[in-house]
Amino acid sequence: MKLIVAIIQPYRLDAVREALTEAGIHGLTVSEVRGYGRQSGHTEVYRGAEYTINYVPKIKLEIAVDDAQAAETSEAITNAARTGKIGDGKIFVLDLLSTTRIRTGEEGNQAL
Numbered sequence: 001m002k003l004i005v006a007i008i009q010p011y012r013l014d015a016v017r018e019a020l021t022e023a024g025i026h027g028l029t030v031s032e033v034r035g036y037g038r039q040s041g042h043t044e045v046y047r048g049a050e051y052t053i054n055y056v057p058k059i060k061l062e063i064a065v066d067d068a069q070a071a072e073t074s075e076a077i078t079n080a081a082r083t084g085k086i087g088d089g090k091i092f093v094l095d096l097l098s099t100t101r102i103r104t105g106e107e108g109n110q111a112l
Contacts, residue, residue: 001096002070008089019080029062
């Protein structure tokens with residue numbers, strides 16, 4: 001099993017969700033996060049004063065999938081989230097050692 005963690009632009013969330021649904025992925029966790037990468041924040045003007053925004057708002061997706069679905073899931077996220085501009089995000093694929101569905105006690109791939 002794999003845990004896919006993706007950091008994407010907030011306005012790309014609906015497109016990514018649709019792409020994942022089409023790829024047969026039926027569950028994900030979404031968190032609002034802030035951070036920076038190469039874009040290193042930006043400046044904004046509010047009431048005539050310039051402010052530096054060091055942390056950019058992003059969306060963090062966490063998706064647990066079977067090993068066989070990992071590449072397809074990553075590709076679906078990439079295709080749906082890509083704008084070609086700096087700040088599109090990153091995808092991390094991690095090994096997932098165990099999973100348990102609390103309601104039924106199912107473990108492993110059956111719990112996904």
